[in-house]
Amino acid sequence: MADFLLAAAGFVLATVAVGLVRILRGPGDDDRIMAAQLLGTGGIAVLLLLAAAMSVPAAVDVALILAVLAAFITVAFAKGAARSEADRA
Amino acid sequence: MSLALDALTILAVSAGAFFFLAGTVGLLRFPDALSRLHTLTKADNLGLGLIVLGLLLQVEGPFAALKLIAVWLLTLLAGATVAQLIARTARPGGRPV
Numbered sequence: 001m002a003d004f005l006l007a008a009a010g011f012v013l014a015t016v017a018v019g020l021v022r023i024l025r026g027p028g029d030d031d032r033i034m035a036a037q038l039l040g041t042g043g044i045a046v047l048l049l050l051a052a053a054m055s056v057p058a059a060v061d062v063a064l065i066l067a068v069l070a071a072f073i074t075v076a077f078a079k080g081a082a083r084s085e086a087d088r089a
Numbered sequence: 090m091s092l093a094l095d096a097l098t099i100l101a102v103s104a105g106a107f108f109f110l111a112g113t114v115g116l117l118r119f120p121d122a123l124s125r126l127h128t129l130t131k132a133d134n135l136g137l138g139l140i141v142l143g144l145l146l147q148v149e150g151p152f153a154a155l156k157l158i159a160v161w162l163l164t165l166l167a168g169a170t171v172a173q174l175i176a177r178t179a180r181p182g183g184r185p186v
Binding site: 001004008011012015016018028029030031033035037041042044045048049052057060061063067070071074077078081082 | 105113147153
């Protein structure tokens with residue numbers, strides 16, 4: 001079972017890493033923040049899988065913190081986008 | 090019994106990993122920002138949800154299970170909020186926050 005969970009963690013990590021190509025390609029800032037958001041959620045999934053596979057229960061706490069912080073990134077981005085829009089107007 | 094639980098875990102975690110793959114493919118292949126946002130929320134909610142569901146069958150004790158559910162609920166809440174915020178900035182002529 002541990003081997004399967006470890007393999008699943010590796011697979012999710014690989015797909016999320018491929019998704020980071022979107023940060024390079026853009027074209028908009030919102031596309032880039034979406035790739036970062038996917039990395040955040042994928043990171044949570046990988047941490048949960050690793051916690052179960054290697055029996056490190058503390059990794060679940062790390063995932064919990066990542067779940068909170070990943071949301072803050074995007075909220076900060078949206079606030080910043082609104083501000084630069086107001087500056088332009 | 091434990092064999093059946095293991096089989097269910099493998100099924101759910103595989104389905105979750107598939108949704109992460111689908112989310113990545115959609116993020117790379119879809120033509121505009123709003124449809125890319127659509128695949129992102131699928132990966133967030135279903136991918137992580139199915140992985141949490143699979144792992145719930147493996148935990149010992151109700152406290153660890155509650156913590157896993159808390160992670161998923163928090164991600165659902167954050168994902169829904171964040172999708173709204175990104176959609177407002179992505180839509181042409183969208184009202185800023």
